[in-house]
Amino acid sequence: MPAVPKKKVALKVNGLxxxxxxxxxxxxxxxxxxxxxxTGTHVGCDTSICGACTVMLDGSAVKSCTLLAVQANGAELxxxxxxxxxxxxxxxxxxxxxxxxxxxxxxxPGMILAAYQLLLRNPKPTEREIRHSLDGNxxxxxxxxxxxxxxxxxxxLMANKPRPADQS
Numbered sequence: 001m002p003a004v005p006k007k008k009v010a011l012k013v014n015g016l017x018x019x020x021x022x023x024x025x026x027x028x029x030x031x032x033x034x035x036x037x038x039t040g041t042h043v044g045c046d047t048s049i050c051g052a053c054t055v056m057l058d059g060s061a062v063k064s065c066t067l068l069a070v071q072a073n074g075a076e077l078x079x080x081x082x083x084x085x086x087x088x089x090x091x092x093x094x095x096x097x098x099x100x101x102x103x104x105x106x107x108x109p110g111m112i113l114a115a116y117q118l119l120l121r122n123p124k125p126t127e128r129e130i131r132h133s134l135d136g137n138x139x140x141x142x143x144x145x146x147x148x149x150x151x152x153x154x155x156x157l158m159a160n161k162p163r164p165a166d167q168s
Contacts, residue, residue, distance in 0.1 A: 004023055004024060004025070006021040006022055006023055006024075007021070007022060007023075007024050007070050007073075008020075008021055008073075009021075009022050009031070009069050009070055009072070009073050010073060010074060011031075011069075011072055011073065011074070011075055011076070011077055012075070012076045012077065013032070013036055013038065013077045013079065013082070014038075014077070014078060014079055014081060014082025015082065018035075018036055020035050020036075022035065022069050022070070024068065024070050025068065026068065026069045026070075027064065027065055027067065027068060027069065028055070028057075028064040028065075028067040028068065028069050028071070028072050029041055029043055029053040029064040029065045030043075030069075031069035031072075032055070032064060032077070032079060035069075038079050038081050040079055040080035040081045040109045041053055041054075041055055041064055041079050041080065041109060041110075042106055042107075042109060042110065043065065044065075044106070044107075044110075044138075045065070046065050047065070048063045048065060048066045049138065050107070050110070050137070050138045051063060051107065051110040051111070051114060051136050051137030051138060052106060052107055052109070052110045052137075052138075053065040053110060054109070054110035054111075054113045054114050054136075054137065055077055055078065055079050055113060056077065056078035056079075056113055056116065056117065057072060057075050057076075057077055058075050058076055059076075059117075059120070060117065061113055061114050061116070061117040063110075063136075078113070078116075079109070079113075080108075080109035080112060080113060083112065083113075083116065090112075090116075091154045091157035091158045091161060092112045092115055092116055092119070092150070092151070092154040092158075093112060094154070094157065095150040095151070095153040095154035095157060096108060096111075096112060096147075096150045096154075098150070098153060099146055099149045099150035099153050100142075100146045100150075101142065101146045101147045101149065101150030101151075102141075102142070102146075102147075103141035103142055104140075104141050106140075107137060107138060107139045107140075107141075110137050111134060111137050111139065111147055114133055114134055114136065114137050115130070115133065115134065115150075115151045115154065117133070118130065118133035118134075118151070119151070119154065119155055119158060123155060123158065123159060124155060124159070125151070125152075125155065127148060127152070130148050130151045130152065131144070131148060134147065134148075134151075
């Protein structure tokens with residue numbers, strides 16, 4: 001069987017240009033974890049059910065286990081690692097800490113990025129809107145109430161703390 005030729009993929013990940021030759025069948029989640037070395041994006045179910053692999057792709061939350069890296073060519077990605085400013089946590093990360101929105105932490109990166117999309121689009125969501133925005137992300141530990149509380153708290157923090165335009 002002949003070798004499949006690799007494809008050049010150029011992405012901006014957390015503000016840094018990433019150019020790599022990859023197999024055309026490489027999933028975006030595997031590109032982030034194995035090629036770029038950003039392991040905050042988790043591989044959970046490999047079927048898009050759990051949401052642990054959620055990242056921001058050109059401003060929209062997507063499940064990176066459902067996309068090939070070549071499909072994201074030319075895109076801008078934001079992962080959980082890119083949300084913080086150095087040692088300063090993003091208000092969503094701070095809120096998950098303060099409101100006990102995590103236990104084992106496996107679902108947390110995906111939950112935070114799904115919530116990030118919500119708060120970019122709707123800075124004052126209702127509890128129902130928060131729950132709806134997170135319904136594609138599964139948590140086996142918390143029962144969700146602390147996660148919802150964390151998103152509400154983050155909305156308040158974000159309303160009170162002006163952030164640079166690229167870091168809402």
